[in-house]
Amino acid sequence: MVAIPRLVIAAPASGCGKTTVACGLMTALRARGLAVSGHKVGPDYIDPGYHALATGRPPRNLDPFLCGADLIAPLFLHGAAGAQVAVVEGVMGLFDGVDLAQGDLAGWVPSGSGGSAGSPSRADTDFGSTAHVARLLGAPVVLVVDAARAGRSVAALAAGFAGFDPRTRVDGVILNRVASDRHERLLREALASSGLPVYGAIRRTEEIITPSRHLGLIPAAEREAVAGQAIDRMGALIAASCDLDALLVLAGRAPALSDLPWEPPGGTDSIRGAPVVAVAGGPAFTFGYTEQAELLEAAGSRVARFDPLRDEDLPAGTAGLILGGGFPEMHAAALSANERLRGRVAALARRDAPVAAECAGLLYLARTLDERPMCGILDVRATMTPKLTLGYRLAVAVTDSVLARAGDVVRGHEFHRTATVPAHGDRPAWRFGSGQLEGHVTGSGVASYLHTHWAGHPAAAARFTAACGIAAEVTA
16 A cells, blocks of 8 residues: 555636646645655646656656556556655546547447446546546545636535536635635635635736647747746745645545556566667657656666757667657757758668657658658658647557557547648558558658557557667667
8 A cells, every 4th residue: 555645636627727736736845845746637748847847756647548547546656656745737627538439439448447437438428537537546636716707606616516426526626816805705705605625715917927839838848948937936826825734634635545556567688788769859859758768768778868959960879769749840940950860860760770750750750841851751741730630549550560560459649730741651550440541650660640658558668679679789
């Protein structure tokens, strides 16, 4: 049994202030000298970047669809190891989950609903929601309510959320965007009749500005000069507006978890010399899950980070390359201008070294991105579009690749406003449930728009590392 004090910060809907409260709470608790672990429900890559700034620890995602419900508590315990308190930021509204009756997911029934999740095959399921994850973790839920245009009705809204699903307990409220002392008094009096404790009241402020663009908040890695200052301001705001002592008491009421912490499976003795796997990072490639590198290293790889915006060479001894997601369209000019590195990447691919690219990586490997030259490994033209492609995908591998065998079923998601011509290659990587073909397999490379969480598919790390070990031996 492992006891880690923990809280889930939820809201009735997006835009109520979850990220400000969660990041501010992480920062304020860390300022008290506590080791704080930050977690994000769902596939979001951007909020966890701010969590990392707030906690000084690697960010962690908890996504029952991508990883399976049975892995949520083990992944939480792994990520929170050594922490004195954990803060879990929710996604969307508290009960907003995966629509398992529509699109690519129609008819799919996930295994391992965690016992208390109910029937995940119902169309009205909250599978994958903040409420679902809170139940899997046995974590108290604090609801962030935007009170900017409401009075006593806030109490009715909070009471409705508290009573909506008896499996999910809402333990209190933090009021956001409160206008005045009088407004706060009105809200507190109304909530007192509902029996829900108020753990904080945050006044309207324009001092904390976290700018957004087409896919949400601008990643912290792209705002290095000011992101840290914004986090500090969030921490000061929450410390001044919320009852941290009471929140810590509430977090301490979370029961011990009986699950064992997740551990990345080890590799095989046949892989010699720890092949170097270069993983793209920096402002253009900010989308990635912490567990990917842990899985690669456990499988026998040596992970080396590089920044395609600044570095002109791949890390020494690179045997394989991983290009994750991000915003290359915002940095297309600088990526294109780094001709030396583009040449190095193309040469690596010509040597048939393993290359795995998803979303931003796919664009970087294309012939052009918004008419600017990229690496040219794929005969593809990529452009920005006004259409947002967003959603979970159930995918079947169409072609053997360094990540999967043909026929393997994986769970992933798409999140982009770009399109490629052609949409897929002669050897597609995946087929979605709707029958749509997606991605490219070329030699030892695989590139697609599909984002996956390798903790849900650990064989990918072992398969990729094995291919890198062979490539390293060939070039030795």
